[in-house]
Amino acid sequence: MNKYVEHKLDCSRKFLLFMAGWIALTVPSAMAQTSPQPSAFDVATIKPSNTAVGAMGLGKSSPNGISLINVTAKALISNAYGIKDDLISGGPGWVKSSEYDVEAKVLSTGGADTPRLNRNQIRPMMQALLADRFKLVVHNETKELPIYELTIAKGGPKLHEAKPGDTYSNGLKGPDGVPPAGMMMIMNGKFTGQGIALSGLVDTLSRELHRTIVDKTGLTGKYDITLQIPREEHNAPGDDPTGSASPPPDASGPTLFTIVEEELGLKLNSTKGPVKTLVIDHIERPSEN
Numbered sequence: 001m002n003k004y005v006e007h008k009l010d011c012s013r014k015f016l017l018f019m020a021g022w023i024a025l026t027v028p029s030a031m032a033q034t035s036p037q038p039s040a041f042d043v044a045t046i047k048p049s050n051t052a053v054g055a056m057g058l059g060k061s062s063p064n065g066i067s068l069i070n071v072t073a074k075a076l077i078s079n080a081y082g083i084k085d086d087l088i089s090g091g092p093g094w095v096k097s098s099e100y101d102v103e104a105k106v107l108s109t110g111g112a113d114t115p116r117l118n119r120n121q122i123r124p125m126m127q128a129l130l131a132d133r134f135k136l137v138v139h140n141e142t143k144e145l146p147i148y149e150l151t152i153a154k155g156g157p158k159l160h161e162a163k164p165g166d167t168y169s170n171g172l173k174g175p176d177g178v179p180p181a182g183m184m185m186i187m188n189g190k191f192t193g194q195g196i197a198l199s200g201l202v203d204t205l206s207r208e209l210h211r212t213i214v215d216k217t218g219l220t221g222k223y224d225i226t227l228q229i230p231r232e233e234h235n236a237p238g239d240d241p242t243g244s245a246s247p248p249p250d251a252s253g254p255t256l257f258t259i260v261e262e263e264l265g266l267k268l269n270s271t272k273g274p275v276k277t278l279v280i281d282h283i284e285r286p287s288e289n
Contacts, residue, residue: 040128041065044104046286065105066122072096073134073283080126081138083278086210090280100286104129137282145275147212148268150202152219158265162195162222181222186229193225201225205268208256212275217266227263230256 049070068076074096078085085096104125130136168179171194181195186204193200198219206213208229230253254262261267 039125040132041104041125042107044102044129044133046100046102046133049099049101064107066102066126068100068102070099071102072099073130076100076102076126076130077136077138077278077280080123080130081278082123083276084207084210084212087212087275087277088280089277091283094285095280095283098285133286135282135284136280138278138280141277141279142274143277144272145212147214147271147273147275148205148209149214149216149271150205151216151267151269153261153265153267156265157217157219158263159198159219159221159223159225162224166195166224168194189229191225191227191229193223195222195224197222201227201264205256205260209268212273213268214273225264227259230254230259 072095074085074088074091077088077095162181166181168181171179172183172185172192173179179194184191184193184196184200184204186192191201191204193204198215198217198221201223202213202215257268
């Protein structure tokens with residue numbers, strides 16, 4: 001059993017971050033596979049959640065499916081389409097309030113051809129599941145919104161570059177107990193990434209600040225990154241994606257903007273730019289079977 005649960009504050013962003021890391025870790029050798037990959041789950045169960053209010057995360061981990069507890073339809077849509085939940089609009093109120101337990105998998109053959117799914121494969125399968133069971137219909141709209149550009153700060157980057165073959169004996173571990181490169185997680189306000197591309201950090205900062213971030217650093221390596229995220233950033237100005245693009249005042253300590261610059265040698269600059277959003281045209285409550 002591999003179980004990860006976050007509570008009320010920022011739980012959807014924590015869930016999506018953990019899902020991103022977990023899905024990527026289920027198949028380190030997926031790119032080398034030659035067997036045909038499925039386009040939809042073979043079996044799926046969706047039922048109203050009976051777990052504690054305000055908690056969400058993983059149930060049993062599986063290389064050929066997903067097992068989720070206490071997730072909203074909006075969180076599922078966000079993960080399936082790879083878009084932050086605050087850039088999703090439309091739909092009835094229950095989309096972000098009603099919580100479900102979801103189990104879906106591809107049937108195992110018990111042999112070498114047993115499907116092992118990676119992140120890129122699971123997303124369209126989740127889209128198909130949402131269309132089938134939630135009758136979901138969506139479309140994209142591009143809007144001009146406040147964004148941040150991530151650049152290299154004066155003095156240069158302070159990132160620790162990972163080396164090929166690095167091991168993480170005391171690092172984050174995947175469902176199989178192995179601590180490979182490419183994993184990232186937030187726990188107790190601390191972001192940890194081991195051997196990750198900068199895009200993982202960008203996605204995390206974007207979710208924390210409720211604002212699209214465009215990477216302008218030009219950095220293409222893999223890095224070991226740890227970053228403490230101040231609690232006040234959970235209520236940063238990006239809570240309203242069309243609101244002020246200025247960092248919040250420093251009330252009790254350094255802001256995330258300051259921490260990123262001082263610890264990583266990177267800088268977040270406010271500007272505006274085109275942002276892809278997702279609009280829910282139609283959705284229905286799912287049947288359990």
